[in-house]
Amino acid sequence: MIRVENVTYGYGEESILKDISFKEKENGITAVWGRNGAGKTTLMKLLAGHDKPNKGIVEIMGTAPYNRAEVVQSVCYMQEDHPFSSIWNVKDSLRFGQYYYSNWDMDMANRLLKIFRLDENKKISKLSKGMKSALQFIIGISSNAKITILDEPSNGLDANMRKKMYKIIRESQEQHPRLFLVSTHHIEEIQQICDSILVIHDKEVFIHEPIDEIRECGIWLVGDKNTIEKVTDGQYVLEASELGSRLKVMVDVPFNEKWKEIASLHGLSIEKVKLQDYLLNKTEEAE
Numbered sequence: 001m002i003r004v005e006n007v008t009y010g011y012g013e014e015s016i017l018k019d020i021s022f023k024e025k026e027n028g029i030t031a032v033w034g035r036n037g038a039g040k041t042t043l044m045k046l047l048a049g050h051d052k053p054n055k056g057i058v059e060i061m062g063t064a065p066y067n068r069a070e071v072v073q074s075v076c077y078m079q080e081d082h083p084f085s086s087i088w089n090v091k092d093s094l095r096f097g098q099y100y101y102s103n104w105d106m107d108m109a110n111r112l113l114k115i116f117r118l119d120e121n122k123k124i125s126k127l128s129k130g131m132k133s134a135l136q137f138i139i140g141i142s143s144n145a146k147i148t149i150l151d152e153p154s155n156g157l158d159a160n161m162r163k164k165m166y167k168i169i170r171e172s173q174e175q176h177p178r179l180f181l182v183s184t185h186h187i188e189e190i191q192q193i194c195d196s197i198l199v200i201h202d203k204e205v206f207i208h209e210p211i212d213e214i215r216e217c218g219i220w221l222v223g224d225k226n227t228i229e230k231v232t233d234g235q236y237v238l239e240a241s242e243l244g245s246r247l248k249v250m251v252d253v254p255f256n257e258k259w260k261e262i263a264s265l266h267g268l269s270i271e272k273v274k275l276q277d278y279l280l281n282k283t284e285e286a287e
Ligand SMILES: Nc1ncnc2c1ncn2[C@@H]1O[C@H](COP(=O)(O)OP(=O)(O)OP(=O)(O)O)[C@@H](O)[C@H]1O
Pocket: 011, 012, 016, 034, 035, 036, 037, 038, 039, 040, 041, 042, 043
């Protein structure tokens, strides 16, 4: 569905993405994660055909999307702070969605307006940040586009609304199987509904894996300093803090039976690292 091969892109001299390659072959939900300014939006714009790579190939269902209206029809890209017309109200934006996307579902759009408590007669320019995010999200879901790209859809939404949003993405993906790419800083929350994760770091695709694999990565060990140093010898320690004679370390190994046994044998406490903390440390380590 998506092919990105040796793509380099920069707004000026300096490249933001350098020689990146990845494929998305199947329907599902992929979380796109990266530190601020890593290049998530830049990548999404290339996929949506808004920009053209300086080098390399971007293909959506076998065709380069840049300036190709027929390809862009299969891609709904809801960018952060989408530029709606200043004279439109909420209903106008839904009418536009209906006109633009051939698989548009107006019943779904109306149902979602109620869930997110959006007044269809309200001017978009008068919506709060969270309400505008909700509207963009509603358009993304109702488009039923084969590739639906949501850039920071939860921007400005409270925890309750974010929870609703994740549930709706999963249900929509199951009812209308397609590929969702969702960029987010709330990786801990969204990982529960994702099939895979794509991490952009240091201008590259740093991680692109099924979420189940990455979810198991990283353990916290706490206990006697000398014992911890012995059992973690030769392993990647991502973070360490001393608590008197005790040590707390984050180790880049899977939270599996082997490590649970090692911990129990040496009287150490063991815990799974949160995905967000693991990724923060991994991208720090690679800096
Ligand atoms: N139109 C532009 N002109 C020049 N530089 C830009 C432009 N848009 C983005 N950049 C730069 O490109 C880099 C990547 O930005 P991008 O918005 O893709 O990152 P991001 O991962 O989406 O960040 P965030 O999580 O903060 O939204 C940043 O250094 C940013 O300043």
